[in-house]
Amino acid sequence: MTTPTFPARTIDVALGQRSYPVWIGPGLLADTARWRAALRGRHALVISNTTVAPLYLDRVAEGLAGLRWSSFLLEDGEAHKTFANVGRALDALAQLGATRDACVVALGGGVVGDLAGFSAACWMRGIDFIQMPTTLLSMVDSSVGGKTGVNLPAGKNLVGAFHQPRAVVADTDTLASLPEREYRAGLAEVVKGAAIGDATFFDWLEQHADALKARETGPLTEAIARKVAYKAGVVVRDETEQGERALLNLGHTFGHALETAGQYRVLLHGEGVAIGMLLAAQLSERLGMSEAADTARLQRLLAALGLPTAIPAGMAPEPLLALMRLDKKNLAGALRLILWRGIGRAEIVGGVGEADVMAVLEAATR
Ligand code: NAD
Ligand code: GLY
DSSP: OOOOSSOOEEEEEOOGGGOEEEEEETTTTTOHHHHHTTOOSSEEEEEEETTTHHHHHHHHHHHTTTSEEEEEEEOSSGGGOSHHHHHHHHHHHHHHTOOTTOEEEEEESHHHHHHHHHHHHHGGGOOEEEEEEOSHHIIIIITSSOEEEEEETTEEEEEEEEOOOSEEEEEGGGGGGSOHHHHHHHHHHHHHHHHHHOHHHHHHHHHTHHHHHTTOHHHHHHHHHHHHHHHHHHHHHOTTOSSGGGGGGTTHHHHHHHHHHTTTTSOOHHHHHHHHHHHHHHHHHHTTSSOHHHHHHHHHHHHHTTOOOSOOTTOOHHHHHHHHTTOTTOBTTBEEEEEESSTTOEEEEEEEOHHHHHHHHHHHHO
């Protein structure tokens, strides 16, 4: 075990007996004494992928010494977040002889974390799992809050369960190997938290945009901690998304349409969210809910972080609107979107007129 030289931040997700810590900072994977205590039994299955395991599995292996453990590696990519691979993960648990006190360890980005968490939720009707997120997106979003699941041919994330982890180990050193586009896509999720519910954090992001772009450890750890603290608060108040948690989807209806229009090859999810948030801000402004100055600040911050702010060339308004009509949030055929009242104040708005959405899409594709 090595001790990190930079102190880790701890955010607690306060869910009574199911509460858990999110540890954030450099060197945490190697700080095995800290996270090993979260493993209760004698068996562990590490689920990772073929990109991440060669980089970081040895650090995790050190902490598992003395346990009966094995690893199950996915091929890299969203296409492998499938039921078939959950079946393989469960077979690996069976092979291990995993009992009810076994633990699944998810080492990787959101794809690995979602599939590993769902596998843990299924084995013997639910065993422990620990998230070890290695992308910025998974550190600030998917590893926290207990949404787990897989894709079906019919659509993304259609199958899943709420199953909270026992701990989240966000070792910021792992971000050093993350490709630039993936890193920036994670920054969009950081901006999203501030835009929805924390105006002070938004100011702070404006002041630290250059440091964040350069992946400076101090500001990066602070940004992750603030976003996680914000999300943890939402999850504690509305764990199963009966209301407030839906606000975390600011920009998603537009963003998902953009991702789908590009057949998931043109935009990463975070890039779609960045453009989508801006379109949601423009729509809010058009509906008289927010000021042009707020839209401009959002645009400037996204651009300063190196994120796209324009709809990619070749995407037309009509097909984008058609894709938005398929969104799960819609009710009785009317569009239901997360809009905002300026920086730090989002709300769910039903019955949004298609003419207003079209006007915003047309202006953005002109
Ligand atoms: P990802 O898991 O596909 O990771 C992105 C890429 O980075 C992959 O190629 C991966 O192999 C690689 N990678 C991961 N860590 C690395 C590292 N440290 N160094 C080098 N390469 C590394 O994508 P993601 O953006 O982390 O997650 C997206 C997934 O998360 C989607 O499936 C989405 O549905 C899900 N998600 C879930 C929630 C939730 O609440 N459960 C929230 C948001 C997103
Ligand atoms: N990513 C949205 C949520 O966790 O609810």
